[in-house]
Amino acid sequence: MESDQLPQVLLPGKPAVTTLLGEEIFMSDKFDFLKAYESALPLHQFLTTHAHKIQAIWSIPATPITADILRLLPHLKLVVTVTAGLDFVDLDECRRRGVAVANAGTVYSEDVADVAVGLLIDVLRNISAANRYVKQRLWPLKGEFPLASTMGGKRVGIVGLGSIGIEVAKRLEAIGCYISYNSRKKKSNVPYTFYSDVCELASNNDALVICCALTDQTHHMINKQVLLALGKKGVVVNVARGAIIDEKELVECLMRGQIGGAGLDVFENEPEVPKELFDLDNVVLSPHRAIFTPESVKNVCELAIKNLEAFFSDKPLLSPFIDDSY
């Protein structure tokens, strides 16, 4: 049968995008999808049975690509994801085994940057809190909502100046903010002030926007020291990964008024969100959806399919993972 000759792409779990876009995206005339989640076999056994066929995986956060999984797939050469983050893929092991990785590239960068900026404006200008205030009919009762803080002239420190960080910078500059950044290495060709230490970045800024990848190095990088350096009027926005911030410390600093506010799209134990944050007007909460616009979801799936097709035609990947966010 012709379909036996088509290369196989493993789908270890059902991708969330099928709920949004339907299963039709998983169609190509260049390869077949092997849906492990439709099999009665447990994953490891399924992999062992089909290992000889599997050269590529469409990976999802719910089924991490661990060293164990990689060991079971000796012919694997490519992992694709539709996420920007790759913290669920053992990148070191992939590198060791010569397995290429392709992710969402810059498809989401603008959408995530839009939300990062939206969260910052929201915290500084009290947009969500004032919306609640009006909708609870408090305006005629209690009068003017407390004054907000102006965006203009605010110094914003971007943690991780990758493709998302650059889009954030561009937008905030148009709003009249002053941009500086922290990353592992200074970036050439970038007009912003570089701080080699994230604590120093925090001391010299009114707000921090977290845009970097989650790695061993960046885990809990935004700790109590950094938050205190940011200060009582400081605002932190996180559109990257919850675990980059020490969430317990963040909650305490917010409760004690040691920092000015927070805009958070990501949390350490999603979908669990520390309940203490619910009553704080200076905190804006978002259920990890900075990437979610229909346009981008469609684009990222098309990109993943194109990456797979390129791979099977021996052409270069369109969005090979490049670790440049921090």
Place this chain on the structure above:
Amino acid sequence: MKATLIISDEHHLSTHFNLLDPLDSPDSTHFVRRHANSISVLLCVDPTPISSDLLDLLPALRLIVGSSVGVDHLDLSDCRRRGIAVTSAGEDVADLAVGLLIDVLRGISAAGRFVRSGFWAKTGDYPLGFKLGGKRIGIVGLGNIGSQVAKRLEAFGCIISYNSRRKKPSVPFAYYANIYDLAMNSDVLVVCCALTEETHHIVNKEVMAALGKEGVIINVGRRALIDEKEMVQFLVRGEIGGVGLDVFENEPDVPKELFQLDNVVLSPHSAVATPECFDALEELIIFILKAFFSHEPLRSLVELE
């Protein structure tokens, strides 16, 4: 109300504040005449018109600092003739317009409510929002505030066009002579114009229908620019995509139909973040004066036509 004159000694950069009402106090006119030659900056905290007569009294005036109220009360061409620069808090208003737009399109407030009511853990993801990039933004009134909105939204990848009394020759955006055509060709209307007889209820039923079912309206201008009753009907019937409003026809009373709508973001007339209290004004003034007297570029300069 009061207009504050700031007398600054250039050599020592010391500032001396006096609260005066130059329009109805004979003493203050005398005060102004006495200090006229050293008054280089005028601060306006309310929309009392700054007349040509007052400007005649201030030959040394170089800068007018507007605060919350835009610049409708100033004769900008007169200022230009006299070589007086004008700053305003139009940027604060523009920032709010952008914040409201992101909120409506991406559902930030609504998703926040979803999280706070515990639904994320219980029922899964909140529905998708809409991308900003590529959206066609129609700015109603390309004055100071409208221009600031345009500048910001361009950085988000939006496509700008506008409607104004007159086409502006030096402006790169598409011009529509009437607001109906602007609405037909836009995904979003941002209302930034002054309120006049002509602009009363300028966003009416026809304009909203032209904007369409997925259209979004943001109003940071004056209350009566939108036909509020019609707008509520459109929202309730699902005939418009969403609205972000900072002003309402009967503030602080807001049509109660709006309270339950997730695609509606309401702001209690807080377009201006700049505090009115004296201490914070002082900080702002010092900041601007330092820049002004150091011949540094001023952040919020209004373009004088």
